[in-house]
Amino acid sequence: MTADVEAFEAQRPRLIRLAYRMLGSVAEAEDVVQDAWLRWTRTEEAVRDPAGWLVRTVSRLCIDRLRSAKVQREAYRGPWLPEPLIEELGVDPLERAEDVSVAFLLALQRLSPLERAVFLLHDVFDEDYAAIAETLGRNEAAVRQLAVRARAHVKDSKPRFTVSEEEAAKLAAAFMAAAAQGDMAALSAVLAEDAVMMTDGGGKRIASLRPLIGREDILRLLEGISWRSGGTALWPLSFRAVRINGYPGVIMERDDGPMTVAFQPGEGGKLAAIYMVRNPDKLTRLPAIWTQ
Structure with a gap:
């Protein structure tokens, strides 16, 4: 396995998690990450920060998909729910329930693509505002404002109590x-x-x-x-x-x-x-x- 493949595979689980939250679809998340892999193999630039480069690429690809699917989503017949994220019982969960609950994902779907990206990158994946601004091609002040608006929309979507x-x-x-x-x-x-x-x-x-x-x-x-x-x-x-x-x-x-x-x-x-x-x-x- 080459160093490039190793670097990509090390980030794949994180990229899938980000894309699933952005798109609400496991299949689309995997497609986006595959697209990112193709871009990764074709880039001629020297990538000093593979993790940052891949997160930026996946974020932009997700935003492009969300914008192109807007009309289709608006015409969806009946309630829209995310593709189920299914895990077997008896194994340790890959994610905290409140971070992938349907209620939380539905709240994310009510955000604009940019708001969703900023909220996830900063509040869930711990990216700093400067890096997010570079990813989205916005200034840092605008990114902070997007984060404030996004938090106001999703603050009540996570449960305020815990159930075993x-x-x-x-x-x-x-x-x-x-x-x-x-x-x-x-x-x-x-x-x-x-x-x-x-x-x-x-x-x-x-x-x-x-x-x-x-x-x-x-x-x-x-x-x-x-x-x-x-x-x-x-x-x-x-x-x-x-x-x-x-x-x-x-x-x-x-x-x-x-x-x-x-x-x-x-x-x-x-x-x-x-x-x-x-x-x-x-x-x-x-x-x-x-x-x-």
Whole structure:
């Protein structure tokens, strides 16, 4: 392995983490990092700081992608959720849950591409403002202002309390058990009053076209699903428990394809949010995961 390859591979995990947060897609993150690798191999300049050069390149590539995808994202059918970041249970998590939670990633998506880049590079990846200014082609004062605006938007997206992985898993298991029985009282008991449920079908699978806000709103939908299925289980009894974006989740197979469900714990032993991804474009990796 050459020195150039070694230098790049040493930075690859960090670059993937940055690109995933920027784009909300594992597949796109890997594509961007591959593009950065091609540029790395073709550059004729002497790179004194490989890590800095690669971070700048990946950041710029992500910003370009976000700008070119703006129209497509605005026309997206129904709620948009990030591609699930799936990890096996029983292994040490690669990321802190609050740093890759769906709520946090959705907050990032509400930022402009430049705000997102500044916030991530400074507050998450510890780059200094001078380096970020060079990366983005802005002066340092402008970069600091972008950071202030970004923090104001994301400050409430991270949980202000901690829940152990065991407690979070119990909440998810309680929801799945109640759903398996179509038990609305048990489902109500596990949901926070202001719980949120979002389903991303991307216009390609049946899904709610709006976020469901509040326990009663969620229960009305679940009751409708139960009624249409003759009062039987809401979901298939067969599923695989995994960790999704740092929190407990499951992979399951529906008649029209797979789906993932991520559970975000809240205060008082209740679920704060449920995120379902049904868009097949975001689940292309599942066959390999499902059969492991």
